[in-house]
Amino acid sequence: MQIVDALLRKEKSVAVIGLGYVGLPLALAFARKFRVTGFDILPSRVRALEEGRDPNGEVEASDFAQRDIRFTSDPSDLSAAGFFIVTVPTPIDAYKVPDLGPLFAATRTVANALKPGDYVVFESTVYPGCTEEECLPLLEAGSGLKAFRDFQVGYSPERINPGDRERTVEHILKVVSAGDTDSLEQIAAVYGTVIQAGIYKAASIRIAEAAKVIENIQRDLNISLMNELAVLFDRMGLDTRSVIETAATKWNFVPYYPGLVGGHCIGVDPYYLIHKALSLGINPQVIRAGRGINDRMPEFIAQKMVRYLAQCGKNPSASRVLVMGLTFKENISDLRNSKVADLIRELRTFSLEVDVVDDQASPEAALGEYGMALLPEPDPPYDAVIVAVRHRTYTTLNADWFCGIMRDHPILFDLMGCFDPASMQGKLEFWRL
Numbered sequence: 001m002q003i004v005d006a007l008l009r010k011e012k013s014v015a016v017i018g019l020g021y022v023g024l025p026l027a028l029a030f031a032r033k034f035r036v037t038g039f040d041i042l043p044s045r046v047r048a049l050e051e052g053r054d055p056n057g058e059v060e061a062s063d064f065a066q067r068d069i070r071f072t073s074d075p076s077d078l079s080a081a082g083f084f085i086v087t088v089p090t091p092i093d094a095y096k097v098p099d100l101g102p103l104f105a106a107t108r109t110v111a112n113a114l115k116p117g118d119y120v121v122f123e124s125t126v127y128p129g130c131t132e133e134e135c136l137p138l139l140e141a142g143s144g145l146k147a148f149r150d151f152q153v154g155y156s157p158e159r160i161n162p163g164d165r166e167r168t169v170e171h172i173l174k175v176v177s178a179g180d181t182d183s184l185e186q187i188a189a190v191y192g193t194v195i196q197a198g199i200y201k202a203a204s205i206r207i208a209e210a211a212k213v214i215e216n217i218q219r220d221l222n223i224s225l226m227n228e229l230a231v232l233f234d235r236m237g238l239d240t241r242s243v244i245e246t247a248a249t250k251w252n253f254v255p256y257y258p259g260l261v262g263g264h265c266i267g268v269d270p271y272y273l274i275h276k277a278l279s280l281g282i283n284p285q286v287i288r289a290g291r292g293i294n295d296r297m298p299e300f301i302a303q304k305m306v307r308y309l310a311q312c313g314k315n316p317s318a319s320r321v322l323v324m325g326l327t328f329k330e331n332i333s334d335l336r337n338s339k340v341a342d343l344i345r346e347l348r349t350f351s352l353e354v355d356v357v358d359d360q361a362s363p364e365a366a367l368g369e370y371g372m373a374l375l376p377e378p379d380p381p382y383d384a385v386i387v388a389v390r391h392r393t394y395t396t397l398n399a400d401w402f403c404g405i406m407r408d409h410p411i412l413f414d415l416m417g418c419f420d421p422a423s424m425q426g427k428l429e430f431w432r433l
Ligand SMILES: NC(=O)c1ccc[n+]([C@@H]2O[C@H](COP(=O)([O-])OP(=O)(O)OC[C@H]3O[C@@H](n4cnc5c(N)ncnc54)[C@H](O)[C@@H]3O)[C@@H](O)[C@H]2O)c1
Pocket: 017, 018, 019, 020, 021, 022, 023, 039, 040, 041, 042, 045, 087, 088, 089, 090, 102, 103, 105, 106, 109, 123, 124, 125, 126, 158, 159, 160, 161, 162, 264, 265
């Protein structure tokens, strides 16, 4: 029998393991058609979800309505599942080496619930080979079953873009892969019931894994090139964004912009491929160089600020700077691996007094993640302001508002190209990345 039919008839259920930015929207999408068990090891998250609240603020309360879903942190609730989807974090450790601990733990949980005829699809971002070389043996050892004979394994990379209300999981083309053509068709049919944007069947699990990781590496590298150019053009007194806009008038120039590359995807995934490459005796120099350039941008911006303060006749160690935005990107609450936090630390090494506001982030999360207190409102007067994240609430501010919270010789740093330089001219010292 086709697995999709068993799921549609609710004889078996879908289990989603890890209910974060990726897992929760996916579980809720599947719960329109199938019976779903949403499993997470964090009981506090499960409690919030049971009340119809997404702690990440990505999913609306109304999206929980009329869904056939049960949230749990009890692994014994997974026994009725026939289609497991693993969406747990794949971070790096302090040495920038992949930390596969959560993935292995989740795989062991699935292995204990696995039965003949079941499907396991991994969605977490990994390096090519990880599913078959690392996860599959754990599934076999934990279940006593044989992969591709007793149960099927697939990989379907996730492309969700937190904060994006239009490209939701149903509206992003879904890549699926499997061990053979029959199970590929079955997995494609299951995803095809909820994904409206279409299904792309990759040639193999390793190709799907590799495709996901290079999507993010390409973006990391494109931004790193612009960051390298931004440092160079800044030394030459050229406005980088004006250079890029001018170059983009050519048909085949692809506009990317400089910026802080944080978060748990673009700044992290390259290390997964680097790790695999090193194990094969290959040193991926371009990928590593790009990572290094992007990681050094907070230092460059902090030094630039100190120079500006000094040039405006201000003593940096007696100056107060307001940083607006701490999340790793615009219009979301996610603070993980924020490079703005690195920038704030850099600024403080120059003894600057730094205040931070962010109307999207939770003060508790900022304190927990970085030990940084978020102010509910700016506490003027400041000597300089850095708009570090393009939150929509910041893009509507103007020169008068910024001048109103600053002392003489106000300085505004616009790291994300939020403002038209012409609208600032003559009113304050304006610098943009
Ligand atoms: N967030 C994104 O934009 C995005 C986009 C594409 C791909 N990805 C990838 O998807 C994966 C998940 O990312 P995320 O952002 O959703 O992570 P997340 O941290 O938001 O959520 C992961 C959830 O998994 C839970 N968890 C951890 N270990 C577990 C275990 N052993 N068993 C059950 N639950 C466990 C955590 O409590 C958490 O709720 C990662 O590999 C990431 O790289 C993320």
